[in-house]
Amino acid sequence: MSDFRQSQNEAHPNKTSTLMTGIIVLQILFVTIQIWFLFGALNNALQENLNFAITAALGSITFAFASFWLLRYLPDAVKRRKK
């Protein structure tokens, strides 16, 4: 007899894959923005513009926390179906 979870999974077989792709795309976006921040902070630190460096660091930390928070929604690995 099938339960709710099994019927859901059978009705939407790509759900896990879509979720995974969404998480990875978001994380790539976060990392790209962080690289941009780091580049800007390096350039501005050289010019002794500390305020920009502080703002960029805070933004970067926020994105890092967002990346860690996204891991909450990481789907479990597909387990071999019991025979």
Add this chain to the structure above:
Amino acid sequence: MSKDSNAEIPKWKQDFPIEQKEATHVSRREFAKFLTLLSGALAVGSTAIVVKSIAFPEQPLVGEHPVCKESDVPEGESFMFEIEGSKTIPYLLINLGNDEWRAFEQKCTHLSCAVKYRHDLGQIECPCHKGYFNPRTGDVIQGPPPRPLPQLEVVIRDGQVIVKAQNA
């Protein structure tokens, strides 16, 4: 069907079966975790820049530094020297003529290439990416450098060329 496909798989593979679907899912999970780790590392890097700027600020140049004799640098020529401080910085002394002397940091503000004075052009040139600076003010005239060259004040005293920080 399974019997047929099992017959084609060599025995060593049958002993260590790997389900491809399972393997790819694990790899994407690992990729997501790697991206998170990278994200954390970038945040640490950005924070390190701030900590370094606050905890170890660059020491401004103090005092006067004799460079060379006035007669050592003919008109239209330049002279390279270094000043030891919290770090050793190379500078370029330029005799523009008419008793006009300038001293700039020799590192291009683009990618730290060594700049040189071109008297025929009347400009300071960075040969790496063709950046040009004004030899009087250090301002960028052309090219990729984002900032003007840091400048020192030059004083001539008893035929001796002396440099000091501009606002000192």
